[in-house]
Amino acid sequence: MPAEATARPSLPKAPTGIAGFDDITLGGLPAGRPTLVCGSAGSGKTMFASTFLVNGATLYDEPGVFMSFEERAEDLVANVASLGYDLDKLVADGRIAIDHVQVDRSEIEENGEYDLEGLFLRLGWAVDSVGAKRVVLDTIETLFSSLDNEAVLRSELRRLFGWIKERGLTCVITGERGEGQFTRQGLEEYVSDCVVLLDNRVHEQITTRRLRVVKYRGSAHGTNEYPFLIDSQGISVLPVTGAALTHEVSSETVSSGVPGLDAMLGAGGFYRGSSILLTGTAGTGKTTFSSCFVDAACARGERCLFFVFEESPAQIIRNARSVGLDLARHVESGLLRFEAARPSLYGLEMHLARMHRDLDLFQPQAVVIDPISAFNGPEMEVQSVLLRMVDLLKARGITALLTSLLHQNYVSSQQDLGMSSLMDSWVRLFNEEANGEMNRTLYVIKSRGMSHSNQVREYVMSGSGIGMIEPYIGPEGVLTGSARVIQASREQAARVRRRQEAERRQRDLARRREATERQMAELRAALEAEEEEIALLHSEDAEREAALERDRDAMYRHRNAAE
């Protein structure tokens, strides 16, 4: 809730130093007032309280008093040591005082009126001895089971909390969860400033810790139930509902690690900081695509976090080697980190919490979650967790590749865990059976903010990586595998036949042209011969005419001479 967090707190607050909790409460617990932390057995009340105290002493220069009504000091020291705190040293340094108040019913008898002045005194004494600003009372309700006079106890508790306020001590009071109310003895009646509820719920044999700020007088606070973690890193609470869609967007693209796939995307890759969903049936190479993506990111010098839920990191590295990727070198150089866990190890919320923490610790630029379909649970819950997971990644500007397994005969509405609308890009992998063989194809269902190919492409995985194959697109549709090869050779044959036919026709034509020309030459020759003949006859006629003329002349001269 970044927007709210910047709001000026109206109330002085004492930070707990618990990651996330101070965000939810916009600064911490109400300073100088008591806070009730209640929950059932094993919900982490004592851990919460001691973290509050230790952080106060170590981070905020506020020494504290731990008044334990249940655990002995030694047990307490041992218990918080599991969170990495050295309580003994803090006690020795005079930063924390521990007082174990043992009220053993078996050796106590009541007779007449009394008050709890002894308790006040001891608390006051301990507070003064370390100059405490913080106090933990864990679990003060124990007094109710040790002492019978409830009227006295109640009035004394009221006095105690009044005294704490008067002294300006920030106080955490723990209480066991009761029937129909927050605590068995109704402590919430006295502590009205802030009530925090811890819960440890088991659903289908998986436990999830949750925290809720029930009330916080005089301050805004996150009202949801937030999952929280207790492990060797301490307590972390996850304010993971902050889905204010305000994250930065980038128009820079990053390669998917598969050149052929990049080519199908108009921008030449995925946008940085976008979320990509990769769905496919078994054996379509989802993890191999993920490995390519990771390898490309590491090659760019980006930090990558690979969450695996079905395989071990060693297995992924080995398998990636078979397509020519060396992921081991990225692990060695510190750019790539695997986080492997069985989905059933924790509840969904815990997984989310763990991822949240890992993201904060490793600060990756690219994340792979393989696969999200490993998360089982009620659909609503899975969806809400995934939604927050995606938000988490987007808010940090992390490019995320999420894979999801589709069953061969899936129902189309369940294919994406309701994720499709959250995703910026969605690539679907197929394994299609045709003519007795399986062929792998993919297509880009969507990719926000860029044009992308609408074609189904075939791809093969080989020692040199994932390669896209030029698709056969023809009147018979898109063909893959052998069918594509057969179709190609069939076309080749047809082409050859067509060429031969054309050549034959060409030859025919040439031959016919030759014959025609020959005939034409013959006719022309005959014509010429006739022409010559006619010319000859013509000249003979002329000669004959001339001879006749000459004869006639001769005759005439002869006749004249004779006269």
Add this chain to the structure above:
Amino acid sequence: MKNEAGPVPAPSPPPGIAAGYRLRLFVAGSSARSLRTVQELRQLCQQALGAAVDLEVVDIYQQPELAERDGVVAAPTLLRISPAPVRRLVGDLSDEQRVLRMITLAIGEDEDVG
């Protein structure tokens, strides 16, 4: 921890019951109730147990460390240090019979109390 030491018993409890009661009474300041409790207890011990009672009165305001050492929560608190086991009685001791019974109660007799 200081309070782990528990109530300090007398070095060697006297064998006879009449001989060795060691009691410690914690009161808070010199309020009317404190004074009345101290006075009544003194009177009671005198009458019922005679001189065999060693009663120590502690004002927790004056000696808070003693209150912490003996794990005192409520005031007034009466501690029977010896004979063992240590027993404690919380309240202003208004029921004299129960006070007496608690002081004189030995091990294994505590079923009827309370």
